[in-house]
Amino acid sequence: MGSAIAAHLANVGIPCLLLDLEGLAAKGIARLKETKPSPLYDPSFITRIRAGDLDRDAALLSECDWVIEAVSEKMDVKHSVWSLIDSAWRPGMIVSSNTSGLSINEVTSVCGEACRRNAMVTHFFNPPRYMKLLEIVPCRETDPHAVAEVARFCQERLGKGVVMAKDTPNFIANRIGTYAMLATLKAMEKHGLTVEEVDAVTGPLLGRPKSATFRTLDMVGLDTFLHVCRNVRENVTDPLEAAAFAAPEIVEVLVSKGWIGEKSGGGFYRKNNAEKGKDRIQVLDPVTMTYGSRSKVSSPALEAAKLARGTSGKLQALLEAAEHDRLAAFARDVMEATLCYSAEKLGEIADTAYEIDQAMRWGFNWEEGPFETWDALGVGETAARLEARGIAVPAPVASMLAKEASTFYIKKTGSLFHYSKGHYKYVEENKEELSLSVLRDRGKKIFTADGASLIDLGDDVACLEFHSPHNAIGPGVLAAIRQASEEVASNWRGLVLANEGRNFCVGANLMLLLMEAENGEWEEIDLIIREFQMSMKTLRVMPRPVVAAPHRMTLGGGVEACLPADRILFSAETYFGLVETGVGLIPAGGGCLASAVMAQERAEAAGTDDVTSPLSQLFETIAMAKVSESGHHARRLGYWRANDAVIVREESRIAEAKSAVLELDRRGYAVPEADRRVAVGGREAATVLKLAVSAMRRGGYVSDHDVRIAGKLAGVLSGGDVPAGTVVREQHLLDLEREAFLSLCGEPLTQARMRQMLATGKPLRN
Known part of the structure; x- marks a missing residue:
C-alpha cells in the first residue's frame, strides 16, 4: 500500500x-x-x-x-x-x-x-x-x-x-460497508441463498458494483475482512453492535483453509485453469465446501427490477415483491438493515448524512449513499414499513420526522441542502468546479436535441453534452453537433465538449450500422458516414475555439469527436482509442484524416518531410485497437497534440476546459483552414505499414481478416495510390476513409464481429 x-x-x-x-x-x-x-x-x-x-x-x-x-x-x-x-x-x-x-x-x-x-x-x-x-x-x-x-x-x-471522519473504529466507509456485508451474509443464511443468488441481487440491482458481495470479498481478501470485523467488535461499547460484527462462520472456515480470495487463488470463487473453452470460473457451495460450475439466477422479481429505471426504481420493484419472492425478501432485509445502521451511526462516525453518503459513493462505488436511498424510497414510507415489520426506527430518523422534515436532502434553485441537527445546511459549492446537472437545474440549458444538449457555462462559453444511451453518437447527436456549432459561431466565445455520464462516449451507434449493413442499405450507410465526417469538420472549422474534455471510456467516434478540438483536456482516467478494427472496420469520422495530419505535423517538428515513422506509430495503435490506460498514456499511443493536457481532479475538468476556451479566445482565435492540404506517405509508406502486418500474420498473431482490415487502414492513412510526399486535400482522405469503411461493412466476417461486440461487449478475432 x-x-x-x-x-x-x-x-x-x-x-x-x-x-x-x-x-x-x-x-x-x-x-x-x-x-x-x-x-x-x-x-x-x-x-x-x-x-x-x-x-x-x-x-x-x-x-x-x-x-x-x-x-x-x-x-x-x-x-x-x-x-x-x-x-x-x-x-x-x-x-x-x-x-x-x-x-x-x-x-x-x-x-x-x-x-x-x-x-x-x-x-x-x-x-x-x-x-x-x-x-x-x-x-x-x-x-x-x-x-x-x-x-x-x-x-x-x-x-x-x-x-x-471521526476517530471511531473503521471510520465511515469501512464501518458501513463491513456492516452491510455482514447483514448480507446473515440474510443469506436466513433465506437459504446460494453464492450466485446473493451476487445476482447485491450488485447493480441494489446500486452496488458488479462485483456485488462475494467477488468483492475475494478481491478485498477474507483475512482482511475478518481483521476489519474484529477491529469494530473489540472497540465498540455496545454489546449488541459488537455481536453484529461477529466473524461469520463460513468466512472463518475459508480462512482456516487458506482460501482467502484472489491473492490465494480462490475464496468464494476460483478459476479452474484445467477447463478449456468453457466458463473457467467456479463457485463455492457453502454446504459441501466444494467448487462447482456457476448457474444462472433468475426470478420474476429480479427481471422486473432489471426493467425499472434507476437505482430507486429497482429498489422499489424489489420491495413490492418482497412478500412473495425470497430473493426480493432477501434484498429488503439487506437494504433495511443497512439503512437502519447507517442512520444509527449518524453523528457518531460523521457529523452529517452528506459525509456518509459521499464516503459510500467514493469508497464502495455505491450509486446512492444510504441517506440518498432513504430519500429515494421515502423517509416516512420507509419508517412506516419498518414499524409495521416490528423494526425500531432509528432515533435520528424519528427525530427528523417529528420536526416535520421529510427528506435528508432538498434542492433550492439548483443548490443542494442537507439536513443536520434540526435544520437544512447548504452544501458548499467549489468555485473551481462546474456541474452540468446543477446548471440545468438553474435553467442554463440553451437547447436540447435528440441525444445532446447545449448548456450555458457562463462568460459566453457553451458546453455540448451528450446524453444518448451510453453517449453513443448517432444521427441525433450529429445533428446536435451541427446545431451547436452554428449557435456558438454566432453568439458565443467558444465551445466545450464534455458530459457527466459514466463514460464520455463509447463510439458510434453500432447497432444502427449493423442493421443497415445486414439489410444491404449501402447508400444509407454512405449518408451516415458523410454526415459524421461533415459534423466533425463543422467542429474543426468553427470560428470559435473548441476544447474537448473527455473522461473514462472515449472510444472510436468519441475520439473522432475530440480530435477536431483545438485542445483536449484529458481526465487522468481517460481510456482513449480508435478501436474500430475490433469490429472489423476502420475510423471513418475523420479519425484517419486527423492521424495523417498529426503524422505530418510530427515530421515537420522533427525537421523532415518523411511521415512514415510518425505514421507507423499511429498505424500500429489504430490497427491493434490500442486504448490508453490513462490520459497521460494517450501521449505514448500517439494521440497527443502540442496543447493537450491532463486534469487530475475530474470535478474541475469542465471548469478547466471553459478557462482554456477563454484563454484561446483572448489570444485572438484564428479560424482554421477549411480544406487543409496534407503531405502523405503514399505507396511507399503503405508498403512499409503492410509489411509489418504481414510479419505478424506469419507469426500467427493476427488473422487473414485482420490483415485485410489493416491493409485498408494503411491505404487510407498513407493517402492512397500516390507517390510519397504528395500533397492532397483533406477531402481526398475523407473519401478514402468512407470508401474503405463501406467495403468492410459488406464483409460477413466484419458483420460477425459487430454482432459479437453488441451481444457480449467483447471483440471477436475471426
Whole structure:
C-alpha cells in the first residue's frame, strides 16, 4: 500500500522517498511496474520515487514535507514507527497514518505534542490511483488549519474525494460497508441463498458494483475482512453492535483453509485453469465446501427490477415483491438493515448524512449513499414499513420526522441542502468546479436535441453534452453537433465538449450500422458516414475555439469527436482509442484524416518531410485497437497534440476546459483552414505499414481478416495510390476513409464481429 500511495503522488509530479525494511522498498517499487491495472499514469513516472531503508535512512524523514505511515495494522508496530517519526519531526511537517480503522489518538500517543498538532489519518482507499475516497481523521490536538490544508491539497492536487471522519473504529466507509456485508451474509443464511443468488441481487440491482458481495470479498481478501470485523467488535461499547460484527462462520472456515480470495487463488470463487473453452470460473457451495460450475439466477422479481429505471426504481420493484419472492425478501432485509445502521451511526462516525453518503459513493462505488436511498424510497414510507415489520426506527430518523422534515436532502434553485441537527445546511459549492446537472437545474440549458444538449457555462462559453444511451453518437447527436456549432459561431466565445455520464462516449451507434449493413442499405450507410465526417469538420472549422474534455471510456467516434478540438483536456482516467478494427472496420469520422495530419505535423517538428515513422506509430495503435490506460498514456499511443493536457481532479475538468476556451479566445482565435492540404506517405509508406502486418500474420498473431482490415487502414492513412510526399486535400482522405469503411461493412466476417461486440461487449478475432 505504501508503494501504491507513492505511485499516486508520483502520478501528480510529487517526488517521494519510500522507506521500508531493508530491501523491501526497492522491491515494492519494482512491483509497481508489473501490477495490473497499473498504479502509475505513465511508466516513466516511477523515476519520481526513491527507495530507502528505514533503519539506515530515517534521518531523511526530516527533509520531507509530508510523512505518510502505511505499516501493518498492529498498534505496537505503528508505535515503533511513530516514535521514529516523532524524533525526526520538524516544524511545518505533516504526519499522517494510512490506517483503515485504528484510533489515531492511540497511534500518536507515543508522540510529542508538537507532532500531534500536525498529525491525522489520511486513509487512502485501495488502489489509491483508482479509488476516489480519502478519509481524514484528526487527533484531539490536531491544528484545524493543518487539516484544512491537507484536505485542500488532497482534493486539488491528488484529485481525491475527501471526507472528514471521526476517530471511531473503521471510520465511515469501512464501518458501513463491513456492516452491510455482514447483514448480507446473515440474510443469506436466513433465506437459504446460494453464492450466485446473493451476487445476482447485491450488485447493480441494489446500486452496488458488479462485483456485488462475494467477488468483492475475494478481491478485498477474507483475512482482511475478518481483521476489519474484529477491529469494530473489540472497540465498540455496545454489546449488541459488537455481536453484529461477529466473524461469520463460513468466512472463518475459508480462512482456516487458506482460501482467502484472489491473492490465494480462490475464496468464494476460483478459476479452474484445467477447463478449456468453457466458463473457467467456479463457485463455492457453502454446504459441501466444494467448487462447482456457476448457474444462472433468475426470478420474476429480479427481471422486473432489471426493467425499472434507476437505482430507486429497482429498489422499489424489489420491495413490492418482497412478500412473495425470497430473493426480493432477501434484498429488503439487506437494504433495511443497512439503512437502519447507517442512520444509527449518524453523528457518531460523521457529523452529517452528506459525509456518509459521499464516503459510500467514493469508497464502495455505491450509486446512492444510504441517506440518498432513504430519500429515494421515502423517509416516512420507509419508517412506516419498518414499524409495521416490528423494526425500531432509528432515533435520528424519528427525530427528523417529528420536526416535520421529510427528506435528508432538498434542492433550492439548483443548490443542494442537507439536513443536520434540526435544520437544512447548504452544501458548499467549489468555485473551481462546474456541474452540468446543477446548471440545468438553474435553467442554463440553451437547447436540447435528440441525444445532446447545449448548456450555458457562463462568460459566453457553451458546453455540448451528450446524453444518448451510453453517449453513443448517432444521427441525433450529429445533428446536435451541427446545431451547436452554428449557435456558438454566432453568439458565443467558444465551445466545450464534455458530459457527466459514466463514460464520455463509447463510439458510434453500432447497432444502427449493423442493421443497415445486414439489410444491404449501402447508400444509407454512405449518408451516415458523410454526415459524421461533415459534423466533425463543422467542429474543426468553427470560428470559435473548441476544447474537448473527455473522461473514462472515449472510444472510436468519441475520439473522432475530440480530435477536431483545438485542445483536449484529458481526465487522468481517460481510456482513449480508435478501436474500430475490433469490429472489423476502420475510423471513418475523420479519425484517419486527423492521424495523417498529426503524422505530418510530427515530421515537420522533427525537421523532415518523411511521415512514415510518425505514421507507423499511429498505424500500429489504430490497427491493434490500442486504448490508453490513462490520459497521460494517450501521449505514448500517439494521440497527443502540442496543447493537450491532463486534469487530475475530474470535478474541475469542465471548469478547466471553459478557462482554456477563454484563454484561446483572448489570444485572438484564428479560424482554421477549411480544406487543409496534407503531405502523405503514399505507396511507399503503405508498403512499409503492410509489411509489418504481414510479419505478424506469419507469426500467427493476427488473422487473414485482420490483415485485410489493416491493409485498408494503411491505404487510407498513407493517402492512397500516390507517390510519397504528395500533397492532397483533406477531402481526398475523407473519401478514402468512407470508401474503405463501406467495403468492410459488406464483409460477413466484419458483420460477425459487430454482432459479437453488441451481444457480449467483447471483440471477436475471426
